[in-house]
Amino acid sequence: MAASRSYPVLSRREIEALIAEGRTIIIVDQHVIKADAWLKYHPGGDKAIMHMVGRDATDEVNG
Structure with missing residues (x-):
């Protein structure tokens, strides 16, 4: 069994900052x-x- 991977939780503000930096975020x-x-x-x-x-x-994405 594959090890579980944890991901950081990003706030709306953090996502907006990434987009403002020019990142393509969906x-x-x-x-x-x-x-x-x-x-x-x-x-x-x-x-x-x-x-x-x-x-x-x-x-x-899921149609």
Whole structure:
């Protein structure tokens, strides 16, 4: 069995600060995703991700 991994809990203010620094941040299933490296590979294009920056993209990701 794989060891459980803990992740830090980020406040809304911390997420906003990351976005203000130019990071591409989305929320999926209550996880903060740094999507900077994924932008150029996303099959729907970078606009699909950029539209969701700072927002909960769970429904869009899970269809």
